[in-house]
């Protein structure tokens with residue numbers, strides 16, 4: 128990588144000089160700054176895992192999902208049925224798929240008038256209908272749905 132090094136050299140030299148000058152002007156601390164840190168470009172942030180989507184929350188959501196009413200319309204493991212869309216593949220219909228949006232959809236359900244694909248004939252009840260999910264359960268369910276829906280768009 129000689130060409131990269133030679134292109135970076137003036138910047139590194141400048142950074143080192145500036146650091147040295149700053150250290151002198153405060154006349155105290157040791158100038159122990161790594162020059163290459165100044166030249167490294169910021170990497171783009173990876174898609175953030177929501178803080179709430181802990182492995183424990185996802186595991187709890189998984190067992191709630193598997194034992195509850197969701198499978199009747201969204202299928203085992205969220206693969207979808209004629210009554211509800213896949214939560215694993217395909218386009219989002221109600222929102223863009225953020226954790227917060229998933230929490231809202233599970234909390235409020237999807238009333239008939241809000242159904243986008245009208246081949247889905249039955250509305251989705253709030254809080255899983257008879258499951259009557261508590262707020263913490265809704266959040267665990269949303270963490271699970273978030274975790275299985277990373278391929279959706």
Ligand code: HEC
Pocket residue numbers: 195196197198199200201210211212214218219220221222229232233237241242243244245247248249250251252254255258268272
């Ligand atoms: C009676 C069938 C039914 C049940 C039961 C049901 N849903 Fe739904 N769900 C739907 C329908 C219908 C939609 C909206 C699809 C559309 O707009 O065409 C939907 C939408 C969603 C969405 C948004 C999907 C998107 O593409 O935007 C999520 C997330 C979701 N449901 C999760 C759940 C969870 C979790 C449960 C269990 C607590 C559940 N659903 C139970 C029918 C159901």
